[in-house]
Amino acid sequence: MKKTVIYSVILLLVLSSCEYNVENEEVQVVDNECSTEVSYSSTIRPIITTNCMPCHSGDGSEPFAPDLTTYTLVKNLDVLIKQATQSRRMPRNGTLTDNEIAAIKCWVDNGSLNN
Numbered sequence: 001m002k003k004t005v006i007y008s009v010i011l012l013l014v015l016s017s018c019e020y021n022v023e024n025e026e027v028q029v030v031d032n033e034c035s036t037e038v039s040y041s042s043t044i045r046p047i048i049t050t051n052c053m054p055c056h057s058g059d060g061s062e063p064f065a066p067d068l069t070t071y072t073l074v075k076n077l078d079v080l081i082k083q084a085t086q087s088r089r090m091p092r093n094g095t096l097t098d099n100e101i102a103a104i105k106c107w108v109d110n111g112s113l114n115n
């Protein structure tokens with residue numbers, strides 16, 4: 001009888017430690033999928049204004065650089081913008097930080113919302 005109790009306690013400990021690990025992994029997976037919401041107006045727009053407007057303002061000074069002055073224009077090119085910044089091809093002068101590049105990726109992955 002005593003043995004059964006001891007085995008039960010050990011089994012419980014093992015089970016509860018497994019459960020703990022599973023919870024930890026789930027949290028990490030959610031993080032990798034950009035669970036935190038990235039705001040267009042407070043994060044993405046300022047990044048574009050500071051780093052892309054010198055060439056993407058549509059004023060004709062860089063005729064081949066697509067106009068990125070409004071949400072709709074940015075939304076239409078969202079996947080290209082993600083690719084160009086992930087590969088660090090854009091901005092041409094390489095001014096984005098790793099966090100800014102990650103924010104753009106998450107914003108696009110979350111559906112490029114006008115939030």
Ligand code: HEC
Pocket residue numbers: 047048051052053054055056062064065066077080081084085090091092093096
């Ligand atoms: C120094 C000028 C300059 C800056 C700064 C710049 N771009 Fe560009 N961009 C260009 C030019 C010129 C083109 C067109 C020719 C080409 O594709 O290289 C272009 C093309 C693009 C394209 C079209 C698709 C493609 O991949 O070519 C995207 C998307 C883009 N830029 C995104 C951005 C974003 C986002 C930023 C800011 C984070 C940015 N660019 C900053 C000059 C610039």
